[in-house]
Amino acid sequence: MTDFAATRGMFDLPDGVIYLDGNSLGPLPRSAPGRMDGVMVEEWGKLLITGWNKAGWMARSVALGDRIARLIGAEPGHVVVGDTLSIKVYQALAAALEMNPDRKVILSDTGNFPSDLYIAEGLIGSLKQGHELRTVAPEDVEAAITDEVAVLMITEVDYGTGRLHDMKALTEKAHAHGVVTVWDLAHTAGATEVKLAACNADFAVGCTYKYLNGGPGSPAFIYVAPRHADTARPALAGWLGHDAPFAFEQTYRPHAGIERMRVGTPPVLAMAALDAALDIWDGVDMAALRRRSVELTSLFIDEVEAACPMLTLASPRAADRRGSQVSFRFADGYAAMQALIARGVIGDFRAPDIMRFGFAPLYIDEGDVRQAVAILSDVMGNRLWDRPEYKTRAAVT
Amino acid sequence: MTDFAATRGMFDLPDGVIYLDGNSLGPLPRSAPGRMDGVMVEEWGKLLITGWNKAGWMARSVALGDRIARLIGAEPGHVVVGDTLSIKVYQALAAALEMNPDRKVILSDTGNFPSDLYIAEGLIGSLKQGHELRTVAPEDVEAAITDEVAVLMITEVDYGTGRLHDMKALTEKAHAHGVVTVWDLAHTAGATEVKLAACNADFAVGCTYKYLNGGPGSPAFIYVAPRHADTARPALAGWLGHDAPFAFEQTYRPHAGIERMRVGTPPVLAMAALDAALDIWDGVDMAALRRRSVELTSLFIDEVEAACPMLTLASPRAADRRGSQVSFRFADGYAAMQALIARGVIGDFRAPDIMRFGFAPLYIDEGDVRQAVAILSDVMGNRLWDRPEYKTRAAVT
Known part of the structure; x- marks a missing residue:
């Protein structure tokens, strides 16, 4: 209760x-200002570089991801925190497209965040592989899922109208047509009962500064379904996604599972506020x-x-x-x-x-x-x- | 003095x-803990969503970039803060490669951060355009700059040995061969006297958590030379790089100048600590x-x-x-x-x-x-x- x-x-x-x-x-x-002050004064100030080990900074991206996983119906160990939502959309979309190399259509709708559409445009412009961003009205999405579509990229709740897509039905139809799904949960994580695993979603992304209360510009999260977690290729192949970041190898080897979706050095201070915000969710x-x-x-x-x-x-x-x-x-x-x-x-x-x-x-x-x-x-x-x-x-x- | x-x-x-x-x-x-507490309690806590305007959060990425610009010899208005160094390397490298579409070689050295090399590998893997990452010994970089090279991607100071590359000489030779340069300043910003404009550098990136003292995981920065600032294409085309982010247009139109290199919602809390850290630099x-x-x-x-x-x-x-x-x-x-x-x-x-x-x-x-x-x-x-x-x-x- x-x-x-x-x-x-x-x-x-x-x-x-x-x-x-x-x-x-x-x-x-x-509790957020006190938590932040503790991380700044007691950890950064006193532990300095040793904070990465002694204060657990390096492991926090995954620990916070696990706390968010419960809120969005994801399997534990398959969500990681970092970067911004735009970056995580890019990663998910790039990885999803590569799972359908012979298809060229990214299907989205006019109720999606413009930013998600911009990110898709930017990716298409880089790839130069003839991809098309096809944007239909929200009510036409289901009918537009065909064998031509590589990726269905949808924001579950329309930021303008609050319209909620049926994740389960759309994902089922997508899979029936061989389409990989990318769900943006920006307006559903912490707002509705999201069931990623039960809906069989492939990729999902979201931000933590809206309903999760992580603070202005707090880091985003990404989910990769367990069946894809060891094969999805991170387009943004940063050192924190490497199998052995501190071995300083010259060649990239992705980490097993969700950790490969980490990119750069994690935002320790921002994560302190998010950590405090997630405490509230633990009882919900x-x-x-x-x-x-x-x-x-x-x-x-x-x-x-x-x-x-x-x-x-x-x-x-x-x-x-x-x-x-x-x-x-x-x-x-x-x-x-x-x-x-x-x-x-x-x-x-x-x-x-x-x-x-x-x-x-x-x-x-x-x-x-x-x-x-x-x-x-x-x-x-x-x-x-x-x-x-x-x-x-x-x-x- | x-x-x-x-x-x-x-x-x-x-x-x-x-x-x-x-x-x-x-x-x-x-001064950082107090600055952070002020942003959290007085701005986030009291202004809530109106903080984006009233507290100047939205303009801070550019304001901080300007303060860093002086430290690295860049023209004012051509540096912006955000994301992580890995992300900024990706943006700079992707934009630089597109300026030399007929060349396929990215030249770097074994003294570069492995993370920069990983990012290049990831980009090459996404593009599928036959690019090659050519990594030579630091002392062989100059000789390896040829008409075959699209982009020279170099970290100015070797993280292992502290060896300092000659930015001016390498950039001159690069330009003589039609090569676009991407300089990583992670170990030089705040550590040496960097002269980006005087050296005619094309792109530069760096982090703020080392010599600039912005805190663990503080945001990165990117510089684009004025001559490229209005033409460089942001591969990571997020809403904050749009010409009119709050018009919520369906199509991406890059902002003029450096602002197009912004991606997602800026990390306001992390920027508070960086802002305090940069105060110290103002007198240096x-x-x-x-x-x-x-x-x-x-x-x-x-x-x-x-x-x-x-x-x-x-x-x-x-x-x-x-x-x-x-x-x-x-x-x-x-x-x-x-x-x-x-x-x-x-x-x-x-x-x-x-x-x-x-x-x-x-x-x-x-x-x-x-x-x-x-x-x-x-x-x-x-x-x-x-x-x-x-x-x-x-x-x-």
Whole structure:
């Protein structure tokens, strides 16, 4: 039985703020600054270079990966932490493409992160092997899986609408057509009950700074299914993925298993904050988290639709087709979101007209939902979004 | 006039330790824990997602790059921070190869970091375009620069011996033969007076956790010469390198200049420590640093050769051919280094027989050198390295 009142107490949220943007950047775990200070002062400061052994820095990428593995339904020992999500997408996609050398189509959808599509474009441009990035509408993905496709590269939850793809069904159809799958879990790890092993996924990647609360720019993770772990070729063949990094051999020999997906020297300080954030997850049952998430997003939809008729639901109404975020369309959505933020309700905006609200059960409860709706109702009903001060756009939305 | 006594006071070094391993991991700047705590508690904790704008997180990769630019003789605005050194080597090498599409040879040397060679191997394996990694002895590099070579990929200072390549001469010869250059500055940034612009280098990369003291696993940097900055193609085409990352366009359009070499979400926490470390550098004149470094390494060589006849100098004797480290060969070097570390002199060991000592003028002075030699003399003269407790090897050396 997960105690969500207890997990809420483990975060340091500012007074007067209802934070519905954990899908962009999770809040500060109370234990993170102390953990970081310990790593900096007691480990880096006192152990210096010997910290790599004595403080276990070198093994932390795998240790953190194991803690994330449980949260995404992966087999232990098959997730490793490091780099950024973009880098991990590149690694997974490059390795997956090589498993289907005679096929040239990378299938994705318009609901994927643009960044994932950019990474695919960049890889295609380097390879010069005639690959094609084929991007279809999210609802057309299943039909577009054919024997022509080399890799299906999909983000499980659409960052704009919160639409949740059916990982199991798409992976099954992909495998029936000989297609290798790469799943981006950026908006599902820590937000839904991901079941990588049960869905037979091939590769998966994700970030840790959204629902996992690892801090701004915290490292990413990558999963490689056990059946591929000893054969997938790391395109980014860095020394930490070598079988014997400290033998300083002149030739690359990949490490067995997931460790070959390590690249460079691990980010020890960033991993300290992530380590503290993952402590909170150790007590969380993911099925309970998913139930709680559905309760919160469903309540929000019901209440907003009753109170704010100007807003149009952009997320799927069926809870089982939705991640842990709710999006509404509104032509002046940017200004409306600024008006909301000025009143302590922090969500965010995605062009052209999407107001996004993320619900992280670890620190958001029903009281927050009702209060956020009351403030949103005030902003909409009293046309507060129509004030000029809310219409100037910042660089980062 | 750089005040090296003052810079020494800006580091928190443990009592009783003479730290001659700043070429592996620089020590903790006194201001770093406080800076980090501020970013975590005041920025991440209180600003949450708005920190990207309000705290300037998004612009920090370029701001830190500019501070590093001065230290390596680069034009302002042409260095950016992020990822790991391995990733930046991959980006630079991939971009450089595309500038010479009709040539297939990557020239490097056996004194390069194995990791750089691994990255080249991985890239070649992905491209399947018939590239060859040609690795010659360091002294044979100049002669091996021919019209057949696409890219010269060299680490300026050999991590084993401290041998310093002549960047100006090699770059000149490379350009005379139409070869694009990629310089790895891991052991020169913050250690010697690097002059990228004056040497007409094409690409350069480096790490910040060695002589720059950014902390374990702190982010890397990349330099692209102004003449290539708007044309080099980023193989790792992440969203932060896009011309308009927050427009969420479906197609990649590289940013003008160095920013295209950004990849994923920047590591804000790690950059906080690096920012504090770079404060120390702001007062340092690089020519003065180089003079001080030569004084320290020359003194060390003279004293060790006088006191420890069992040790054989592995570094160049000529100061202008040497970085800021000194290496000695000794068959039982691993055990001897363990005996030294047990007595507070921290250097490191590289197989098969290299004892390495790094001299960072920011916090090492002549008194340290003399005391380190006295302890080394005791270890060697009294055969302390022959004790069994020093012969068990740790995972990380």
